[in-house]
Amino acid sequence: MISSIFGKTKPFNFIIIGAFLFLFYWTTIFLLFSKPYSSENLLSQSMVLVLLCSMVFVINFIVKRNKITETNSYAILFFSLLMVLFPEVLLDNNSIPCTFFLLLATRKLLSIKSLKNIKLKIFDASIWVVVSSLFYDWAILYLLLVFITIYLYQPKKIRNWVIPFIGFFVVSMITLGVLTIFNKLNFIENHYTFSVNIANDFIYQWQSSIKLIIYIMASLLLFVLTFLKLSKSGKGRINTMRLIALFFFIGLVITLLESFNEVTPILLTFFPVSVFLTNYIENIKRSKLKEGVLLFIILIPFVVLITRFK
Numbered sequence: 001m002i003s004s005i006f007g008k009t010k011p012f013n014f015i016i017i018g019a020f021l022f023l024f025y026w027t028t029i030f031l032l033f034s035k036p037y038s039s040e041n042l043l044s045q046s047m048v049l050v051l052l053c054s055m056v057f058v059i060n061f062i063v064k065r066n067k068i069t070e071t072n073s074y075a076i077l078f079f080s081l082l083m084v085l086f087p088e089v090l091l092d093n094n095s096i097p098c099t100f101f102l103l104l105a106t107r108k109l110l111s112i113k114s115l116k117n118i119k120l121k122i123f124d125a126s127i128w129v130v131v132s133s134l135f136y137d138w139a140i141l142y143l144l145l146v147f148i149t150i151y152l153y154q155p156k157k158i159r160n161w162v163i164p165f166i167g168f169f170v171v172s173m174i175t176l177g178v179l180t181i182f183n184k185l186n187f188i189e190n191h192y193t194f195s196v197n198i199a200n201d202f203i204y205q206w207q208s209s210i211k212l213i214i215y216i217m218a219s220l221l222l223f224v225l226t227f228l229k230l231s232k233s234g235k236g237r238i239n240t241m242r243l244i245a246l247f248f249f250i251g252l253v254i255t256l257l258e259s260f261n262e263v264t265p266i267l268l269t270f271f272p273v274s275v276f277l278t279n280y281i282e283n284i285k286r287s288k289l290k291e292g293v294l295l296f297i298i299l300i301p302f303v304v305l306i307t308r309f310k
Helices: 002-006 011-034 039-065 074-085 088-090 096-114 118-132 137-153 159-180 186-191 206-232 237-256 268-281 289-305
Strands: none
Touching: 002 011, 011 039, 011 088, 039 096, 039 118, 039 186, 039 268, 074 118, 074 159, 074 268, 074 289, 088 159, 088 268, 096 118, 096 137, 096 237, 096 268, 118 137, 118 159, 137 186, 137 237, 159 186, 159 268, 159 289, 206 268, 268 289
């Protein structure tokens, strides 16, 4: 039943996911976390919801265009379910746009394997990474993803290595110009602190830390299983999965660096984990077993969510 719906890419799947995210977002904001209602909050939250739904389309485009998975909608399904597992991400109006811009950067980087318009794609990806850092300062670490991509595909051209710095300069100049107009130049000093804020008591906060630890361990297991299956794949597919894995590990590092917050940018890891999980499901050949695993994956986040209301 589940595989018959999400095992294919249909417009109806987007309607299901979109409707679910719409209802879940507002339910989480106003019921689970009891956020006060106001016209200003409603406008900003609506914009965040639009970005959240847009990420679903970007993720689907990335996995379909780059043939990261088979022709199905599992990636966007798992991406949505991870938000049920970590509903706190919906409170973080920084991690959602940050993740959105990083997905745009990743889209450009993964398309470099075609070896067409490489310089332009590196430039675009660099710009999106720097823009994402305006929401989380540590997101600038994703420039490492840009440099690794250059190394994998066209390392001998010196100009490629210079382009990310040009992208950084362009966004910096535009940002400084806008901040000067609005007399907000102190934003740069206050935002880009790059502080390491790992909470001393984080490991003892069992309600959040145990769930995060299990999530990380399961993600690492999926990562290993994915690469074991890729041993016979072509170099292009392996490089693609290497970049997605690096996306995950950088997001994990940023999450741990920001662990002192009640809301952490764990959303940064959802895209690669969704890809790993999709690859795992695709490798299950027995239909009944696949249905059972899918049902388990769907139920677990909701069971965890229900415990929040006790």
